[in-house]
Amino acid sequence: MTKISPMDEASRLTLMKALSGWDYDSAEGALTKSFRFKNFSEAWAFMSRVALLAEKMDHHPEWFNVYSRVDVKLTTHDADGVTERDTDMAAAMDRFAG
Amino acid sequence: MTKISPMDEASRLTLMKALSGWDYDSAEGALTKSFRFKNFSEAWAFMSRVALLAEKMDHHPEWFNVYSRVDVKLTTHDADGVTERDTDMAAAMDRFAG
Numbered sequence: 570m571t572k573i574s575p576m577d578e579a580s581r582l583t584l585m586k587a588l589s590g591w592d593y594d595s596a597e598g599a600l601t602k603s604f605r606f607k608n609f610s611e612a613w614a615f616m617s618r619v620a621l622l623a624e625k626m627d628h629h630p631e632w633f634n635v636y637s638r639v640d641v642k643l644t645t646h647d648a649d650g651v652t653e654r655d656t657d658m659a660a661a662m663d664r665f666a667g
Numbered sequence: 668m669t670k671i672s673p674m675d676e677a678s679r680l681t682l683m684k685a686l687s688g689w690d691y692d693s694a695e696g697a698l699t700k701s702f703r704f705k706n707f708s709e710a711w712a713f714m715s716r717v718a719l720l721a722e723k724m725d726h727h728p729e730w731f732n733v734y735s736r737v738d739v740k741l742t743t744h745d746a747d748g749v750t751e752r753d754t755d756m757a758a759a760m761d762r763f764a765g
Contacts, residue, residue, distance in 0.1 A: 609727050613718050620711050629707050635729040 575650025584656040589663045597642065598650035599631075600659050604639040604666050612637050618665045619658075628654045673748025682754040687761045695740065696748035697729075698757050702737040702764050710735050716763045717756075726752045 575598060576584070585591055591602045606612040612634060623629045631642040641662065643655040673696060674682070683689060689700045704710040710732060721727045729740040739760065741753040 609718075609722060613722075617715075620707075624707060624711075629734045631731070631733040633729070633731045636727045 573645070573648045573652065575645065575648040576652055576656075581651055581656070584653070588656065588659050591659050593651070594642070597644060599642045599644035600651055600655050601640070601642050602659070602662070604641065604662070606637045606639070606666075609636050612639050615639060615662075615665050619662055622658065622661055626654065626658065628658060630658065671743070671746045671750065673743065673746040674750055674754075679749055679754070682751070686754065686757050689757050691749070692740070695742060697740045697742035698749055698753050699738070699740050700757070700760070702739065702760070704735045704737070704764075707734050710737050713737060713760075713763050717760055720756065720759055724752065724756065726756060728756065 581593065585593065585600075588600075591600045593599075594601050604612070604615065606615060616632070616634065616639060619630065619632075628645070631644075633640040643658055644650065645652040645654055679691065683691065683698075686698075689698045691697075692699050702710070702713065704713060714730070714732065714737060717728065717730075726743070729742075731738040741756055742748065743750040743752055
């Protein structure tokens with residue numbers, strides 16, 4: 570696949586302002602967030618919506634789940650960093666987590 | 668919840684012989700396995716079946732997913748170690764991945 574560029578820092582910071590509770594991991598070039606739900610059922614409902622979107626976007630998160638917790642890392646491997654695909658997905662996750 | 672005991676080593680080793688590719692993490696008192704699938708769709712199908720079983724058993728895995736890979740850790744927190752709930756779930760996961 571063609572190598573693409575990660576977004577510049579100013580763009581990332583601007584787009585991250587529209588997000589809720591995401592951190593930037595500079596070592597990994599990734600957006601990270603830990604979502605907490607009431608129980609596994611709610612966590613899984615969230616993950617299921619994300620899974621459908623991820624497959625549709627062909628852009629998949631790295632994520633860890635235990636019971637009501639879902640830790641997410643978003644990065645664009647083809648860019649070795651964060652792109653709009655990541656900020657778009659982060660925004661969708663915020664909406665899904667409501 | 669009442670504290671229960673983890674299974675003894677002999678029982679664990681016997682039950683693990685019926686499993687496929689699981690390791691025992693002695694520091695964590697957990698069974699671990701990394702499942703690989705063809706793509707995210709297959710990984711997610713596997714995870715969905717496990718999620719339904721986990722909710723039914725009220726016994727939930729710790730798991731990490733990125734695209735076609737699913738890393739699983741099974742332990743029984745009330746026992747601080749591995750119980751039959753973990754070996755039962757491990758066996759079910761092997762069937763689902765089969």
